[in-house]
Amino acid sequence: MITHDLNLVRRFADRVAVMEDGHVVESGAVQQVLNQPNHAYTRKLVDSRPQRHLAEVSADAPLVAQVQDVRVSYRTKPSGWRGWFSAGSLLAVESASFELRQGETLGVLGESGSGKSTLALALLGLLPFSGQLKLMGQSWQHQHSADLNLRRMVQVVFQDPFSSLSPRMTVEDVVGEGLRVHQARLPPQQRQIRVMQSLSEVGMTESEFPGLLQRYPHEFSGGQRQRIAVARALILQPRLLVLDEPTSALDVSIQKQLLQLLQRLQAQRGLSYVLITHDMQVIQAMAHQVLVMKQGQVVESGPALSVLEQPRHAYTQSLVQASTPDGPRL
Ligand SMILES: Nc1ncnc2c1ncn2[C@@H]1O[C@H](COP(=O)(O)OP(=O)(O)OP(=O)(O)O)[C@@H](O)[C@H]1O
Ligand SMILES: [Mg+2]
Structure with a gap:
């Protein structure tokens, strides 16, 4: 079983081999290796639990999103000739x-x-929905010109940095694309300066990566690509990142760096995040509030730490239990 999830290793594996740069740097019984790591890289992995560094949110901070009873369904068709005569629908997010x-x-x-990505797409104005959904007090009109301003304020970063960035666009084009759409009249030199600023905010600079702007996404590691994706989302100075x-x-040590970056950006810019994850450690480190979904329904919600400490719904309880290092072996 190949994974970067140490918790899975703890719960599934009997023996473990740790690789770095093409070499097995350490191997042995799981308990032994993870509890008393010898190699520096294994120690780094074991110490990569993300830390919670979050500012409290004051009760009168401006509202960025107001979501009330949002429902999203997909149209579905039975396959074959039956599909010619009937259209079904699947309720992917229920209230x-x-x-x-x-x-x-x-x-x-x-x-x-459970409907997490579907909810995200509705927030981004990319899927029709029913119910109330306001971002910065505005609703999606599902009309290009009306929605343009809102699109600038809500940006997205996807899971897979390998498929979410076009392989045919250079880093400069990937990061600057939003400016081409939203500030089409910006002179090219200005655009390039903004692209470089955005990249340096995520810790990517020309001095560290010579020829950075003209390189293609596949020339970077997963963690670097995800930074590029964040730079792309930030360039329009959004208020909300999904x-x-x-x-x-990403492997856990790179994951920790990206989470630290997101924490720093939040502190500096007052950004709001809707952060979809199945990793309880990520929730623990990053979230003020949490929403737990199962089969399209929100089964539990509230302040993140109290939900993690005292989960009420059986499903949340099982998630919490599965994520504790000394939880039951599977
Ligand atoms: N384009 C689509 N057409 C029809 N059904 C869809 C479509 N996209 C998703 N679904 C269905 O909607 C439900 C919710 O899907 P969604 O992608 O929101 O789940 P998710 O919580 O993001 O899952 P994951 O953790 O695997 O990413 C699933 O039953 C899925 O099969
Ligand atoms: Mg998803």
């Missing part, structure tokens, strides 16, 4: 409600297929 303030993070947890499993393709 989600929450409020999000400036500088606040809402963690969204839930099993696969992060759909942004760290689940």
Whole structure:
């Protein structure tokens, strides 16, 4: 079993081999290796639990998102000739409600297929929905010109940095694309300066990566690509970032760096996040509030730490239990 999830290793594996740069640097019984790591890289992995550094959100901070009873369905068709005559629908999100303030993070947890990404797409104005959904006091009109201003303020980072960035665009084009759409008249030199500023905010500079702007996404590691994706989202100075499993393709030490970056950006810019993840450690480190979804329904919600400490719903309880290092072996 190949994974970067140490918790899975603890609960599934009998023996473990740790690789770095093409070499097995350490191997042995799971308990032995993870509890008394010898190699520096194993120690780094074991110490990579993300830390919670979050500012409290004041009760009168401006509201960034107001979501009330949002429902989203997909049209589905039976396959074959039956599909010619009937159209079905699948209710993917059933009545989600929450409020999000400036500088606040809402963690969204839930099993696969529970509707997390669907809720994210509705927030981004990319899917029709029913119910109330306001961002900065404005609703989606589902009309290009009317929605343009809102689109600038809500940006997204997806899970897989390998497929979410076009392989045919250079880093300069990837990061600057939003400016081409939203500030089409900006002179090219100005655009380039903004692209470089945005990249340096996520810790990527020309001096560290020579030829950075003209390189292609595949020339970077997963963690670097995810930084590029964040730079791309930041360039329009959004108020809300929707992060759909942004760290689940990354190894734990790189994951920690990306989470620290997101914490720093939140502190500096008062950004709000909707952070979708199935990783309880990520919720623990990043979220002010949490929403737990199961089969399209919100089964539990509230302040993140109290939900993690005293989960009420059986599903949340099982998630919490599965994520503790000394939880039961599977
Ligand atoms: N375009 C689509 N057409 C029809 N059904 C869809 C479509 N996209 C998703 N669904 C269905 O909607 C439900 C919710 O899917 P969604 O992608 O929101 O889940 P998720 O919580 O993000 O899961 P994961 O953790 O695996 O990413 C699932 O049952 C899925 O099969
Ligand atoms: Mg998803």
